[in-house]
Amino acid sequence: MNPPDLRTIYRHYLDCLNRRDWTSLGQFVADDVQHNGRPLGVSGYREMLERDVREIPDLHFDIELLTIEAPFVASRLRFDCTPSHAFLGLPVGGKRITFAENVFYRFRGEKIAQVWSVIDKAEIEAQLS
Amino acid sequence: MNPPDLRTIYRHYLDCLNRRDWTSLGQFVADDVQHNGRPLGVSGYREMLERDVREIPDLHFDIELLTIEAPFVASRLRFDCTPSHAFLGLPVGGKRITFAENVFYRFRGEKIAQVWSVIDKAEIEAQLS
Numbered sequence: 313m314n315p316p317d318l319r320t321i322y323r324h325y326l327d328c329l330n331r332r333d334w335t336s337l338g339q340f341v342a343d344d345v346q347h348n349g350r351p352l353g354v355s356g357y358r359e360m361l362e363r364d365v366r367e368i369p370d371l372h373f374d375i376e377l378l379t380i381e382a383p384f385v386a387s388r389l390r391f392d393c394t395p396s397h398a399f400l401g402l403p404v405g406g407k408r409i410t411f412a413e414n415v416f417y418r419f420r421g422e423k424i425a426q427v428w429s430v431i432d433k434a435e436i437e438a439q440l441s
Numbered sequence: 442m443n444p445p446d447l448r449t450i451y452r453h454y455l456d457c458l459n460r461r462d463w464t465s466l467g468q469f470v471a472d473d474v475q476h477n478g479r480p481l482g483v484s485g486y487r488e489m490l491e492r493d494v495r496e497i498p499d500l501h502f503d504i505e506l507l508t509i510e511a512p513f514v515a516s517r518l519r520f521d522c523t524p525s526h527a528f529l530g531l532p533v534g535g536k537r538i539t540f541a542e543n544v545f546y547r548f549r550g551e552k553i554a555q556v557w558s559v560i561d562k563a564e565i566e567a568q569l570s
Binding site: 376377379380381384385386388400412413414415416428429430431432433434435 | 510542544557559561
């Protein structure tokens with residue numbers, strides 16, 4: 313059996329998020345997925361994403377850098393969006409901001425089992441000052 | 442010619458930082474290195490590191506995750522340290538904190554040419570509240 317093509321799977325995962333196709337999330341995310349040390353599971357992961365999209369209706373996941381060495385995918389995502397309210401505790405409601413997220417994923421087979429995400433909060437703060 | 446062994450080079454780069462061997466920095470960092478979009482060059486890069494170490498004397502670079510796909514190295518670093526004064530504008534002086542940095546490097550040959558770094562500021566803030 314060939315190893316899974318993590319590049320293609322990861323791109324399909326982001327497509328899934330960008331079209332808000334939450335019912336397909338379980339194709340990409342393991343039942344026992346952990347996010348920044350929290351054992352969310354698929355349902356908790358979905359809730360997190362649904363909340364993100366509620367707070368940032370025009371949230372769109374764009375890859376700036378992608379570095380893959382199985383079972384790891386490291387991605388730098390670039391967001392250009394307009395949160396409707398506060399975000400990360402910052403008063404950005406109604407303001408268009410751009411920021412990066414540097415994030416690592418550990419895959420188990422074809423699914424994301426663990427996520428280590430850091431959002432560039434300082435970059436957002438600089439746009440508010 | 443074999444491609445450079447980025448895993449070994451990167452580990453030697455961190456060793457160089459951990460022993461504060463600033464005179465060897467040019468072995469690992471390109472003359473025209475950029476850091477988060479700023480064209481620092483080796484001298485500016487060295488100044489940045491020297492300032493970090495002045496503000497955090499016990500700063501030590503430890504790899505938590507490493508994902509390599511040439512010419513990129515993606516690293517999650519874990520710091521466990523005691524800043525002497527404020528850090529990232531946060532009042533952490535004298536307090537022991539732990540935080541992650543998710544960082545991408547683009548190598549040119551055997552040297553780091555570009556760096557995209559994000560420090561988990563929210564993780565530090567959570568330790569202050």
